Amino acid sequence: MADIDAVAKHVVAPLAATVTGTKLVRDAWKLDLSPDEEYVESEVALEQLQFAASALGGLGAAAVPPAAGAIRSTSTITVPLADSAGGSESASLTVTLYGPGDVRALDGAQVIRRYPAPGATTAEETVLAHIEFDRPELPWAFSPAAAAGALVRPWLALVVVPRELVEWEPIPPGAFLPVLQAPLDQLPDLAQSHLWAHAQASRNVAADKPLEVRLSPAHAPINLSRIISPRVLRDSTAYVAALVPTTDAGVRGGLGLTGGTLDPAWGPGSDDPVRLPAFDRWEFTTGPDGDFKELALRLQGVVAPYQVGRRFIDASIPGRPLRALATDEPGGKQVLRCALFSPTPPSAEQAVAETATWPDALTEDLREELDRPGVIERAAAGDGQAPAIPDLPIVGPRIYAKLQRGVASVAGDEDADWFAELNLRPAARIVAGLGTRVVQKDQEPLMQSAWAQLGEVEAANRAIALAQLAELLASRLHARVDALAIDRLVQVAAPMSTRITLAAGTTLSAAVDRSATPATVKLGAFRRVTRPGGPLVRRADVATQRRAGRLVADATGLRDFTRVYANPEGVAAISAEVLRTFDRTAVAKALDLSPDAVLAQLELATSKLELGGLASHLTRPERWGAIDTTFEPGRVFTERWGDRLLRRSTIPALEAVRAERLGPVIAGLGLSKTAAGTHIGTRLQDAAVRINDGLIDRLGPILHPGGPGGGPVRPRDPVRPRGHGGGPVRPGGPVGPVHHGGLPGRVEPGRPVAREPGRIDFDGIDVRPDRLLRQGVRIDVGVLTKIGQVQGRERIEAIGKLGAHADRKLAPVVESIGGIQLVEVREAMTELVDPGGLLQIMPVPHRDRLSVTSAQLTAALDPRVTVRQSLEGRIRLSDRLAERWRLKPFIAPIMAAPRFDRPMYRALDDYDRDWLVPGLGLLPDSDFVTVLSTNDEFMEAFLVGLSDEFGHELLWRGYPTDRRGTYFHRFWSPQHDEVLAPIHAFPRTRLGRHVAVGGVAAPDDGDDRLGRAVIVVRSELVRRFPDLVIQAIRNQGTPQEPVFEAPGSPQQTASVLFAEHLEPDIAVVGVDLSVEELDGPGWWIVIAEHPSATRFELPDGEEAAPNSPDHLGSTKPNGAAFALDRLHHPTRVAFEATDLIVTGA
Incomplete structure (x- = not known):
């Protein structure tokens, strides 16, 4: 039997056969991925791991092996108990645990990784397939318990079989799992199944905790379990991996059947093929012969030829209206550097085309053609003559980014201004045109994304359009209102008076209410009655008709309509x-x-x-x-209340309740000052004596523990603790309820009482006598004194004890009533029936004249104010956008600028890779490493061309935009903007100075900005391992014996600006070093495996299992030792950077 305390202390059973394995720290190297990925460069190193042969928790750790013929383990739990007399005992319970035959399916969320990945087509044949689980105890959770000193065998195994040898059956009725049919000779020997499973925990976190603690649920993020398949994989073979049970009972349970034994699921005498339910399955295919190490050793470091990354263009015939260049004129043959180009210097002949430009005259001709449409438009505007067809635009060669620049002509020096260089240099115009072609190719997905970003802008623009119409119409009416006098203007504005705001935030309506101008004069009815030509005024005399127009206002403003009223004689006073x-x-x-x-x-x-x-x-x-001097109000109230309280009920139960509730009230009122010496006072005291003695006789006193008793305690009155307590109670002791039959006047020991038996504390606590109260009784009769025939002072004191229990005391109330003087009552009554000033007219307050001018009202009614204020209340804009919008002289629609964060090198690569990095096919080897340089001029011209063309596309699609936005911000980096500022804010500097690879601006070197070095790897290694890591690391040793990390000197790695994969087999990695810096002493190019997941490999010499030649055998004692022996260490290969770069002649 197992002690429950012992089981509770060990959530995971002690692992007698635990083997620890650590990945070599000397192989640790930093990863170089973006912060959004799982790993962060310079923060993640290879993990230190610890393996365990098995992991069991809870009752499984205390289980005993099944009895003969049984298929389930049992566990006996012992619980210590204590009785009320202080004795101790123990209670045992034997529970049966689930076995392998009880499992019908496996929660897919428990599987956290499958290797090789499902669907992989180029998996390594030198590794072992495996599956990982979230719970560290899962491979042994339903295994039968092992005998002492023996290993627990997992109840699951991972089998890997060539796909051509596998057949699948439909799911049987009553089951949940597909059924695998596999040849018996393709399955591993289950005698070694204990080697294929292990638990794993990290040492990087909670390193001070023992392994069994780090395998517990409290450290779930750092632990897992794994089952390895011993299958020896062959190259270029398709496989099926399936998670199957290892016992006969497990197979029957997976098939939806019952029964079975704990014998192995297959063996030498099993049926062939073997039918096995699959709790999980996937397929993969191995690639050609060669693992990471072998493929990495095939790489050759090469110097990229000058032609790589360059395109040679014929610029001698630009086309009409520009003239063609003569054969001997410079600039006919030019070189266009693409996004990546070789840093190898040109030969003498190639250098001429490298720096060739058009003659100045031809450049000026191009400028003239670009400016011609603008010149024509300005000339027409200057002559005041409209074109024959007003809506027909004047078309000329495109001026890229002219809307962002805000000009219609190309001015400036092409050697100092990016705008002139972009539009006047043939190579730059070609690159910008590439942006145009890419947008045209991808216009549909781009527009779909742009519309998705628009949000509520369309609805806001519809509201703005309606506001524009409202402002236009209201402006016509406002022009007529502007000529009205102040009195007519106030009357016209009356319907809007609650919305017209004057000074200090006061509305016109509130100003009228507080002024001497009555609200009536602003009404339309008053205006119609008093109009000069109205029926009323026509009936007046000539003088009155002349004054009718000045009834509401005169030359000084609105009139004071205040009329002072006086009280008639006899209302407030009589003179x-x-x-x-x-x-x-x-x-x-x-x-x-x-x-x-x-x-x-x-x-x-x-x-x-x-x-x-x-x-x-x-x-x-x-x-x-x-x-009447003898009138006492207090005595009157005492007599009335006393009579009411002394009325007795004819119902005995009700009378008992009245005695408890009203008895203290009667006693208190009988002892009041207003009852002293009166007949009602004597009656009240006699009733109090009767009630007091009756309560004592009926209820008896409460007996306190250990104290004397004044009478018997009735069994139906249980004792309960008072308050919110109710916790443990000590066993025994003088605690009620008390049973009849004991000694008179004493309390017998009773059984323990607790409100919550589940919280009984067998160590006990003291009982507090002052916290005991008989349930259902409001008065503690133990403090009362039986009065009987007692008279005098003792009688008064006994009645006072009963009166002290009253919830409501009447004596202070009636005594305060008795102090009221009758004179005060008479005066109050006369004031009530004849109040002073009842008919008095309120004084007329003084109010100022309404101080508002026609200019104020006209400005407040201006549609340019009212319409915009109404619109601002309906749409919400950012503070920055709202301020700019208010400053416009007219209501304008909101212009939107969609944003695309996709690295646009991908779009260019999809369009034509030869514009991204042409000439890679010139390299002699198919597996090579080389270094190229980025081209900031190309990147800037391409991104500007993208935004320019997409602005035209937005206009064509009816998108609300002014075409001045910068829509594309990234060329290489997926995480960082590489355009340093919006295009319209570009300073007037050279092309290429407004972008930065990876968002990190490169230093200037005179007139030229140094490009960033880019490591290019082309190999089967990239295709099969696209997650490989490429870095530039400084050598801290000698070229003959490089050292990348030494004690006390950490690894020095160049920051990675971007890392991208060009399908199918090219990797490009940009580092924050110029080509010249990388060509300096000490820098090496390192290519390494990604350490994101643990892998296991075959030994150098295959050790086949005795009964299964296609499976790996081992003499290791347990799964932890087997996993440590087969653990794969990452491989890396290094090239000295100077061997890959030639920068000098």
């Missing part, structure tokens, strides 16, 4: 003059006063008029009513 006019005899009779006292009484009343309560001032006290 002395009016009082003297009263008939004193009549008033005296009404007020029951003497005539002499009338005036004084009226003056007193009018002085109190604004304060309210006029009735109390005009009436004698005896008529209002004398104040």
